[in-house]
Amino acid sequence: MFNRLFYREKGLFLQSFHPATVLVYLLVLLILSLIYDHPLYLLALFLLLALLIREVDGLDAWEGFLKAGVFLMLVVMMVNPLVIRAGKTIIWHGPAVPFLGKLDISMEAIYFGAASSLRLLVIISIFCLYNLMINPDRVLNLFSRVAGKSVLVITLATRLFPTMVRDLQRIREVQQLRGVDFDTGSLWQRAKKYSGLYNVLLLSSLEDAMEIAESMQARAFGSGRRSVYSRNILRPRDLFCLGGSLLALSAAVWGLRYGYGRYSFYPEADFLIKDGTTLAVLFIVLFYLSVPLILSKGWKHCRFLKSKI
Amino acid sequence: MPLFKVENLTYYYPGTEKPALKNISLEIREGEFLLVTGGSGSGKSTLARVLAGLIPDFYGGRIGGKVFFRGREIRTLDRRKLAREVGMVFQDPEKQIVQSCVEAEIAFGLENLGLPPDEMSRRVAEVVSFMNLSPVQQAFTASLSGGQKQKLALASVLAMQPRVLILDEPTSQLDPVSAEEILNVVKRLNEEMGFTVIMVEQRLERCFHLADRVLLMAGGEIICHGSAAEGAREAVRRGLPFVPPVARFFACLNSPVVPVTVKEGRELLQSYLKGNIAVTKPDVPRRNHNSNIKRAEKNSIISLKNVWFGYPGGQEVLKDISLDIKEGEFVAILGENGAGKSTLLKIMVGLLRPGRGRVYVQGKEVGRNGFKEIRKFTAYLSQNPNDYLFQETVEDELLFTMRNFGLKDRGQVDEILHRLQLEPYRRRNPRDLSSGERQRVALASVLVTGPGLIILDEPTRGVDLGLKSELGHFLQEEAAKGKTVIVVTHDVEFAAEFAGRVVMMFAGRIVADGEKHAVLGRSVFYSPQISKLCRGICDGVLTFAEAQEQLGPLLAAKPAVLIKSTGEKAIWGRAGGCTPH
Numbered sequence: 061m062f063n064r065l066f067y068r069e070k071g072l073f074l075q076s077f078h079p080a081t082v083l084v085y086l087l088v089l090l091i092l093s094l095i096y097d098h099p100l101y102l103l104a105l106f107l108l109l110a111l112l113i114r115e116v117d118g119l120d121a122w123e124g125f126l127k128a129g130v131f132l133m134l135v136v137m138m139v140n141p142l143v144i145r146a147g148k149t150i151i152w153h154g155p156a157v158p159f160l161g162k163l164d165i166s167m168e169a170i171y172f173g174a175a176s177s178l179r180l181l182v183i184i185s186i187f188c189l190y191n192l193m194i195n196p197d198r199v200l201n202l203f204s205r206v207a208g209k210s211v212l213v214i215t216l217a218t219r220l221f222p223t224m225v226r227d228l229q230r231i232r233e234v235q236q237l238r239g240v241d242f243d244t245g246s247l248w249q250r251a252k253k254y255s256g257l258y259n260v261l262l263l264s265s266l267e268d269a270m271e272i273a274e275s276m277q278a279r280a281f282g283s284g285r286r287s288v289y290s291r292n293i294l295r296p297r298d299l300f301c302l303g304g305s306l307l308a309l310s311a312a313v314w315g316l317r318y319g320y321g322r323y324s325f326y327p328e329a330d331f332l333i334k335d336g337t338t339l340a341v342l343f344i345v346l347f348y349l350s351v352p353l354i355l356s357k358g359w360k361h362c363r364f365l366k367s368k369i
Numbered sequence: 370m371p372l373f374k375v376e377n378l379t380y381y382y383p384g385t386e387k388p389a390l391k392n393i394s395l396e397i398r399e400g401e402f403l404l405v406t407g408g409s410g411s412g413k414s415t416l417a418r419v420l421a422g423l424i425p426d427f428y429g430g431r432i433g434g435k436v437f438f439r440g441r442e443i444r445t446l447d448r449r450k451l452a453r454e455v456g457m458v459f460q461d462p463e464k465q466i467v468q469s470c471v472e473a474e475i476a477f478g479l480e481n482l483g484l485p486p487d488e489m490s491r492r493v494a495e496v497v498s499f500m501n502l503s504p505v506q507q508a509f510t511a512s513l514s515g516g517q518k519q520k521l522a523l524a525s526v527l528a529m530q531p532r533v534l535i536l537d538e539p540t541s542q543l544d545p546v547s548a549e550e551i552l553n554v555v556k557r558l559n560e561e562m563g564f565t566v567i568m569v570e571q572r573l574e575r576c577f578h579l580a581d582r583v584l585l586m587a588g589g590e591i592i593c594h595g596s597a598a599e600g601a602r603e604a605v606r607r608g609l610p611f612v613p614p615v616a617r618f619f620a621c622l623n624s625p626v627v628p629v630t631v632k633e634g635r636e637l638l639q640s641y642l643k644g645n646i647a648v649t650k651p652d653v654p655r656r657n658h659n660s661n662i663k664r665a666e667k668n669s670i671i672s673l674k675n676v677w678f679g680y681p682g683g684q685e686v687l688k689d690i691s692l693d694i695k696e697g698e699f700v701a702i703l704g705e706n707g708a709g710k711s712t713l714l715k716i717m718v719g720l721l722r723p724g725r726g727r728v729y730v731q732g733k734e735v736g737r738n739g740f741k742e743i744r745k746f747t748a749y750l751s752q753n754p755n756d757y758l759f760q761e762t763v764e765d766e767l768l769f770t771m772r773n774f775g776l777k778d779r780g781q782v783d784e785i786l787h788r789l790q791l792e793p794y795r796r797r798n799p800r801d802l803s804s805g806e807r808q809r810v811a812l813a814s815v816l817v818t819g820p821g822l823i824i825l826d827e828p829t830r831g832v833d834l835g836l837k838s839e840l841g842h843f844l845q846e847e848a849a850k851g852k853t854v855i856v857v858t859h860d861v862e863f864a865a866e867f868a869g870r871v872v873m874m875f876a877g878r879i880v881a882d883g884e885k886h887a888v889l890g891r892s893v894f895y896s897p898q899i900s901k902l903c904r905g906i907c908d909g910v911l912t913f914a915e916a917q918e919q920l921g922p923l924l925a926a927k928p929a930v931l932i933k934s935t936g937e938k939a940i941w942g943r944a945g946g947c948t949p950h
Contacts, residue, residue, distance in 0.1 A: 198470075237747065276477075280481040288486075289486065
C-alpha cells in the first residue's frame with residue numbers, strides 16, 4: 061500500500077539523470093524554497109514541482125505526500141495569526157486569553173501563515189520528487205568510493221527492511237493462532253507479548269545474518285581492496301541540467317541581492333508585483349529550473365533533441 | 370590431476386564432539402557433474418563448504434586430513450584466488466542477496482575481487498544476458514520472486530567466472546517451475562561451458578539423470594559413490610529413500626539397467642511387458658464413487674461458499690472458491706506460485722476475511738473475530754518453522770501454547786513429544802536443533818492443544834526425503850484418527866503418496882478437486898514420476914506401492930525377461946528401499 065510513495069523504475073526520462081545531477085538540482089530547489097519569502101516565487105516553485113511530478117508519473121504519490129503536509133499546513137495557518145501581533149490590518153478583535161494576551165487576528169499574519177504553508181508544501185514536494193526521480197541505490201553507489209563500508213551497511217539495512225516487515229507480520233499471525241492476543245491485557249502484558257514477537261524476529265535475523273555473511277565471504281568480501289562498480293552514466297542532459305541549476309541559483313542570488321524574491325509581511329504586506337524586474341527575475345530563475353522539464357518534453361516530442369541529449 | 374582431491378577429511382563444528390565429516394577421501398575431475406545426496410545431517414552441506422573453502426575459515430572448528438585444489442592445499446590458497454576459481458550458491462535465495470538492486474548484486478563479487486570498471490561492466494553484461502535477467506536488471510531485489518532471486522544468486526556467482534560451481538540445495542525453496550529453470554541453467558553450464566558442478570540436492574527426480582557421479586552420504590561418511598544407476602541400487606540395498614521413484618522401481622526389480630529418467634524407464638518397462646501394454650484400465654470412477662459415499666456420511670469441518678478475496682490495492686487473489694472438507698480427510702492443495710493457495714489457508718484459519726462469500730468451520734460461520742473463534746480447534750504451521758521458536762527449551766515451546774489457551778494437562782505435552790520423537794530434545798533449546806527437528810518442534814507446539822483441524826503451508830520445503838516420509842505418515846495417522854489435514858504444497862510426489870484428496874488451484878480458482886487418482890492421474894504436468902512411468906501401460910497408478918501392486922504380477926508372469934536380464938527372478942520388496950517412502 062505504501063509502495064507508490066517510494067521509487068519505482070518506470071523508464072521515464074526524468075529517471076535517467078545521473079544521481080549527482082538530480083541531487084544538485086533538488087538541492088538548488090531546496091535552497092531557493094528556503095531563501096525566498098515572496099509568495100509569488102514560492103507559488104512558481106510549487107507549480108514547477110507539480111509539473112515535474114506529473115512528468116514522472118507521480119501525482120498519486122504526491123497526493124500521499126501532500127495529505128501528510130496538509131495537517132502541518134493547517135497547524136501553521138492557525139497558530140501563526142494567534143501568536144503574531146505584528147500585523148496592522150486587524151480583521152477580528154478577539155478576547156483576552158491567558159499567556160497569549162488579546163487575540164487580535166491580523167490579515168498580514170494570515171497571509172504570512174499561508175505563505176509559510178506554501179513553503180512547507182514546496183519542501184514536501186521536493187522530497188516527493190526525490191523519491192520519484194532517483195533510485196536510492198544509485199545515490200548510495202555514488203558515495204561508495206568515499207564511504208564503502210557505511211554504504212554497504214545502509215544498503216543491507218535497506219535490503220532487509222521489507223523482508224523484516226514481512227517476517228514480523230508472519231510471526232504475529234503465527235503467535236495469534238497460538239493463542240496470543242496482542243490487543244488485550246495491561247500495558248505491561250502487551251509489552252511482554254510484543255517482546256516475544258520481537259524475540260523471534262531477532263533470533264531468526266541473527267541466524268539469517270550468519271548466512272548472509274557466509275554468502276559474502278564466498279564472494280570474496282573482505283579479501284582485499286574493493287573496487288566500485290558504477291552504474292551511473294553522465295550524459296549531455298546532465299550537463300544541461302547541472303548548468304541550468306547553477307545558473308538558476310546564480311540568478312536567484314543576484315536577484316536577492318537587489319531585493320527580488322524578498323517580501324515583507326509586517327506591519328503591512330508589500331505589493332505582490334512591485335515592478336517588472338520582479339517578474340523578469342522570476343521568469344529567468346524559473347526558466348533555468350525548467351531545463352529538466354523542457355528536456356523531458358523535447359525527449360518525447362523532438363527527435364533532434366532526443367538524439368542530442 | 371584431479372581438480373579436487375580430498376584425503377581422510379574429518380571435521381568437527383565448534384563445540385561439538387561428533388564429527389560432521391568422517392574420513393572422507395574423494396577425487397573430483399574437471400568438468401564433472403557430481404551430485405551429493407543424503408539425509409539431513411549426513412554431512413553433504415559440510416562437504417560442499419569444505420570444497421568452497423568456507424570450512425574451517427568461516428566456521429572455525431577442528432579439521433583433519435587434507436583437501437587439494439589443482440594440486441595445492443586449499444588452505445594455502447589466497448581467499449581471493451579461491452573465490453575466482455570456486456563459486457558457491459546457497460539454499461535460500463533470501464539469505465544470500467546483499468544489494469537492493471539486481472545489477473549491483475551481480476557486481477558485488479566483482480567489486481570484492483577489485484576488478485577494474487571495464488571488466489566489471491563486461492562481465493555484468495554477459496551474465497545478465499546469459500541468465501536472461503535483462504527485464505529485471507534495474508529492479509529492486511526485494512521485488513523479485515523466489516525463482517528470480519535464486520537466478521540472481523547464481524548470476525552473481527557466475528559473474529566471478531569460477532571453474533567450479535558448488536550448489537547447496539539450490540532448488541529446495543523454489544516452486545517446481547523455478548526449480549526446473551535453475552537446473553536447466555546448471556545443466557547448460559556443465560554440458561556447454563565445461564563448468565565443474567558439485568550439487569547437493571534432495572529433489573532427485575529432476576537432477577539425478579544430470580549427474581556423472583552420485584555421492585551418497587550418511588552420518589558424515591560417503592556410503593556410496595558411482596554412476597547414477599549404481600547409486601540407486603546401493604541406496605535401495607541400504608533401504609535409503611534418496612533415489613528418484615523411477616530408479617527405485619527398477620532397482621527394486623533387480624533390473625540390470627536402472628533407468629534414471631521417465632523416458633528410459635518407459636522404454637524398459639515396455640520392453641519387459643511387450644504385448645501386455647495397457648493391461649489395466651483406470652479404476653478411478655470406482656474409487657471415486659466409494660470415497661464419495663464415505664465422504665457424504667462425514668461431518669463437514671471446513672466449508673467455503675463462493676469466497677472472493679483481494680488484497681487492498683491489489684488484484685483478486687481468490688475467485689469464487691467453494692470447497693467442502695470433511696472430517697478425517699487428508700487434502701493436498703496444489704498450484705503454481707501466486708495461485709492463491711496460502712491466501713486460501715489464511716481465510717480458512719480466519720486470519721483473513723473474505724470480501725464476499727462465507728466460511729464455515731465445524732458448521733459455524735466464522736465471524737468478525739475470525740481466528741479467535743477457531744484457533745483452539747486449529748493447528749496452523751506456516752512455511753517457516755523458525756517463526757515458532759523462541760523459548761528456552763522445546764518443552765517450554767509447547768507449554769507456551771498451552772498457557773495461552775488455559776490448558777493445564779501436561780500429559781498432552783508428554784504425548785505429543787513422544788509421538789513426534791522429540792523426547793530426547795525436551796530440555797534442549799529449539800534453536801540448537803537441525804531443520805527437520807525444528808519443524809517437528811513447531812508442529813508439536815501447535816498440535817499440543819489437540820486440534821481437530823491441522824493446516825500446513827509448504828511443510829516439505831527444504832525437508833529431506835526421509836523426514837518428508839515420516840511427516841506424511843504422521844499426518845496420515847492423524848487423518849485416520851478423524852482429524853482433518855490440509856496441506857498446501859508444490860510437492861506432487863508427497864501429495865500423491867500421502868493425501869487422499871487433491872485440490873488444484875490456478876489464478877485464484879479451483880480447477881480440479883477430487884480423489885487424488887482422479888486429479889493427478891489425469892494430469893500430465895502435475896503427476897508423480899511413477900504415474901508418468903506407467904501412463905498408457907498401467908493407468909491409474911500414482912504411488913510406488915500401487916506400481917508394485919499392479920505391475921508386480923505382470924512382471925512376475927514374464928519371468929523370461931528378468932531371468933534373461935539378471936540371471937535370477939526378481940522378488941519384489943527384497944531390498945530394504947523397496948518399501949514405499
